[in-house]
Amino acid sequence: MRACLVLCALLAPAVAAADVTLSTIPTWMSVETDFNGTGLDVGDVDGDGWLDLAVSNGNDITASPNFVYLSRDGTLPTQASWLSDDERFSGHCQLADVDHDGFPELMVANYIAAGWGPAQVQLYDNVGGALATTPTWETPPTIHSFRAAFGDPDQDGDLDLAVATGEAYNGYYETNRIYFNTGGALATAPGWTSAVADASYDIKFVDVDVDGDQDLACLGGGSTGRVRIYLNDGGVIATVAGWTTTAIDNGNTFDFDDLDGDGRPDLLVGFNSQLGGSGKFAVYLTAGGALPTTPTWTSAFSGYASAVVCCDVDGENGPDLVCGGWWEPVRIYLNHGTGGFGRDPEWQTDAAWESVVENLCFADFDESHARQATAAFPAGSRLLPLPDRHLQAVTSVSVAGSELPAAGWCASLRDGWVSLANAAAGPVTVAYRVSDATDLAISNWDQATFVFHDLRPTAAPAAVPAAAIGELRAWPNPFNPNTTLGFRLAAATPEASVRVYDLRGRLVDTVQAGPLGEGAHRFEWRPRGLASGVYLYRVAAGSAVAGGKIVLAR
Numbered sequence: 037m038r039a040c041l042v043l044c045a046l047l048a049p050a051v052a053a054a055d056v057t058l059s060t061i062p063t064w065m066s067v068e069t070d071f072n073g074t075g076l077d078v079g080d081v082d083g084d085g086w087l088d089l090a091v092s093n094g095n096d097i098t099a100s101p102n103f104v105y106l107s108r109d110g111t112l113p114t115q116a117s118w119l120s121d122d123e124r125f126s127g128h129c130q131l132a133d134v135d136h137d138g139f140p141e142l143m144v145a146n147y148i149a150a151g152w153g154p155a156q157v158q159l160y161d162n163v164g165g166a167l168a169t170t171p172t173w174e175t176p177p178t179i180h181s182f183r184a185a186f187g188d189p190d191q192d193g194d195l196d197l198a199v200a201t202g203e204a205y206n207g208y209y210e211t212n213r214i215y216f217n218t219g220g221a222l223a224t225a226p227g228w229t230s231a232v233a234d235a236s237y238d239i240k241f242v243d244v245d246v247d248g249d250q251d252l253a254c255l256g257g258g259s260t261g262r263v264r265i266y267l268n269d270g271g272v273i274a275t276v277a278g279w280t281t282t283a284i285d286n287g288n289t290f291d292f293d294d295l296d297g298d299g300r301p302d303l304l305v306g307f308n309s310q311l312g313g314s315g316k317f318a319v320y321l322t323a324g325g326a327l328p329t330t331p332t333w334t335s336a337f338s339g340y341a342s343a344v345v346c347c348d349v350d351g352e353n354g355p356d357l358v359c360g361g362w363w364e365p366v367r368i369y370l371n372h373g374t375g376g377f378g379r380d381p382e383w384q385t386d387a388a389w390e391s392v393v394e395n396l397c398f399a400d401f402d403e404s405h406a407r408q409a410t411a412a413f414p415a416g417s418r419l420l421p422l423p424d425r426h427l428q429a430v431t432s433v434s435v436a437g438s439e440l441p442a443a444g445w446c447a448s449l450r451d452g453w454v455s456l457a458n459a460a461a462g463p464v465t466v467a468y469r470v471s472d473a474t475d476l477a478i479s480n481w482d483q484a485t486f487v488f489h490d491l492r493p494t495a496a497p498a499a500v501p502a503a504a505i506g507e508l509r510a511w512p513n514p515f516n517p518n519t520t521l522g523f524r525l526a527a528a529t530p531e532a533s534v535r536v537y538d539l540r541g542r543l544v545d546t547v548q549a550g551p552l553g554e555g556a557h558r559f560e561w562r563p564r565g566l567a568s569g570v571y572l573y574r575v576a577a578g579s580a581v582a583g584g585k586i587v588l589a590r
Contacts, residue, residue: 055350056368056383057492058476064487066091067115071100074147075183076395076479079131079140079449080429081118082165086110087399087428088117089477091485092129092144095394096152096205099123102144102160104167105485109546110402112487120144121169125155127182128395132195134186135220136442139165143197145181152206154178157199157215159222173222175199175215180208180235187241188446189250190216191271191418193457195446197222202235204258204286204311209233212254214273220443231275234260242292242301242451243268244279244327248419250455251278253303255287258311263287263303265327281320282329286313289395292451293346293355293425296321296375303327304357306341315339317359317367321375335359336379337367343478345396347426351472355425358476360393366478366488385488392481397450398426400471401487402543404494407472413464418456420466425452428469436462494537494572504580507556510573514587518562521547523575523582528553532577536561536586544571552577563588 075092082088086107093100101123103116127147131140139162146155156179158171180203186195194217201210211233213226238255245251249268254277256262261284264277288308292301300322309315315338318331335341340362346355350370357369357377367381400406408431411422415436427449433440433456440456447454454466473490480486507524521534532552536545544566547559561573568590574583 055352055370057473057490058349058383059488059491060384060386061389061488062486063489064112065114066103066105066485068103069484071103072097072481073479073485074127074394074481075129075144076397076477076485077129077131077450078397078399078477081131081140081142081162081167082106083139084165086403087401088112089401089485090129090131090142091116091479092126094123094125094147095127095481096125096148097481099125099150102126102129102142104142107401110404110543112401118167119169120160122171124158125149128184130184130186132186132448133442133446134159134195134217134222135161136194136446137162138442139163142167143184143186145184145199147182148180148203149177152203154180154208157181157184157197173224175224179210182237183239185239185241186448187250187252188419188455189214189241189252189268189271189273191249191455192217193443193445193455194218194220198239198241198252199226200236200239200254202233202256202260204235204237204260207258209235209260212236212239212252214252228273229275230254230264230266230277232264232277234262234264237287238289240290240292240451243419243421244292244301246300250419253290253292255290255305257286257288257308259284261286261307261311261313263290263305279327280329286311288341289343291344291346295319295346295355295371297354298322300325302375304344304346306344306359306361308341308362309339315341317341317344317357317369319357319375319377333375333377334379335369337361337381340364343393343396345398347398347474349474358396360396360478362392362481363390364393365390366393366396366476389486391478391483391486393478394481395479397477398474399477400428400474400490403428403471404537404543405471405473405490405492406469409468409470411466411468413460413466415460415462415464417460417464418458420454420456420464422452422454422466422468424468424470426450426470426474427452428471430454430466430468432467434465434467435460489542494574505575505577505582508575508582508584510584510586514589516589518560519586520558520560521573521575522556522558524556525552525554525577529578533575534559535574535576536563537572537574538569547573
């Protein structure tokens, strides 16, 4: 029934009004449709420099395998490249480099076992870019867990795992817990448990009091539905919450970001009405240096609110609110400055593609708008909050000009932080990649996984001195079936690329990537599976960029 719509989406993506340039209909979707997709995360699984997409499946419906879609030069395959051998009722997942070898492991939280019994959290090891197909670490099968999250609360530079536990629909109330990492290996017994048992559906490490260490926030559902924050004092997290919301509500997902620009994290929550909750999207803006215990903003929408994430999708006024629901479109509430939001969304996905949204993730899959950035921190720093979230990669961390080894730090791409194993003995510089136009990926309980690409055009090539990249030409042009792209470099460079884009600015092929010497260069391009039309080619050598148009005439 959806086949025609998929084809239309690929051929003619639409853009909504307002300042959001995301397509309103999916520009990519998975072949797999009947696995009750729930968890979603991005990371460079195989180490080729491109972000891959992981999806965990099953929820509370059907025991299913988990998937990874391995990107090829910025293009995701529509069929999963990796499947787990085991099939579970999985909740959410996360990609994270637990053992400091440069390749992220896949963590999956399993919500229930058959008959709504307890399950476990599992880790699939990644060796040299290849994920194991069976778990290599797991907790005892004694908990219900819909979500777990990595952080570094004990300040030793490796990733510990916090697990949200409980199951509100049948009244299983359990203590949340942390499994600490020692030398690149997670313990199988928790090293911290909360004093309160509840049914938590989301969990996150966040420095809510801005004191340089990560606190632990938990989001409860059902009759225990409060946000609880357990404060961290010098690497030790309290077992009793130091902050809670006032009202009981049925929490589904939350996120933290500095929405009002005061330097402190604010809170966004999706409350779901299925168990009697308000069904609102709600924001808690810091005031006087602390989070209020009641919302400062709520949406006009009320219903089955689900996944939420903060992301600056329009490039203006700070992070916006991106909110999903069950059998709903994705809605975006734009930030009008200092955390001001209208009660109705300024943008939403097309109504024909409403779905049961379980998770939202932002990434520039083809890196068409990615750029290199750096952030500096003073000597003595340990937790390094970067000025950006939803990163493409953290490329290096240096102290006093010397690069730290991988075992000296850990990081979160989604939340934009780096944590050092030791307080920095000198000034710190973090180099990372971030994009100015990220795509939106969505996992859906009722159908395929979607990606809505950002359709803003790639910036025009910058003017460069003729000596930097010279004698640029393509011949023949128009061409069929192949053309030669030629140019001359005035000097050797360790980073050079030749890439081809369509007129919407989307990468269609990488012809060359790597070092090139001084002098003339020629590269043949033979497109496969592309329609006739005008394409843009772009040559980049160091900071120099040049390009032109080529015409494929079938």
